[in-house]
Amino acid sequence: MDADKLVKAYVRIRDAKEQMEREHDEKIAKLKSDVEALEQALLELCKTTGQDGGKTQFGSFSRSVKSRYWTNNWGRMYEFIRANDAIDLLEQRLHQTNMKQFLIDNPDKLPEGLNVDSKYSIIVRRPKNVIT
Numbered sequence: 001m002d003a004d005k006l007v008k009a010y011v012r013i014r015d016a017k018e019q020m021e022r023e024h025d026e027k028i029a030k031l032k033s034d035v036e037a038l039e040q041a042l043l044e045l046c047k048t049t050g051q052d053g054g055k056t057q058f059g060s061f062s063r064s065v066k067s068r069y070w071t072n073n074w075g076r077m078y079e080f081i082r083a084n085d086a087i088d089l090l091e092q093r094l095h096q097t098n099m100k101q102f103l104i105d106n107p108d109k110l111p112e113g114l115n116v117d118s119k120y121s122i123i124v125r126r127p128k129n130v131i132t
Contacts, residue, residue, distance in 0.1 A: 010124050 046063045053062030071077040081089055
């Protein structure tokens, strides 16, 4: 196997894929914008008519409320969670970068039950001033 040929083919294919993704993303963005405009029109229709949905010959629509929650005071939120025994208000996951750095800084401390999945990957960079 010739590394020059492999890298040249890799870069060419990656560039073609990125171009297709850009074109696809532009088309998807336009469609999303169109859908959002239609959603706003339907929300306005619900607001002006006082209804929460309806049926048409092409399909039905319904209005619902979606809520998102966050805090700007984590110290008070942790106190609230502890005081109300509401640990289920938090998500259970590890911060990947911080865990990696912790293990680098503390190689003798390995949390029980910690799983690690590592694998090799290839990074290909285009040389500067070379046209493929």
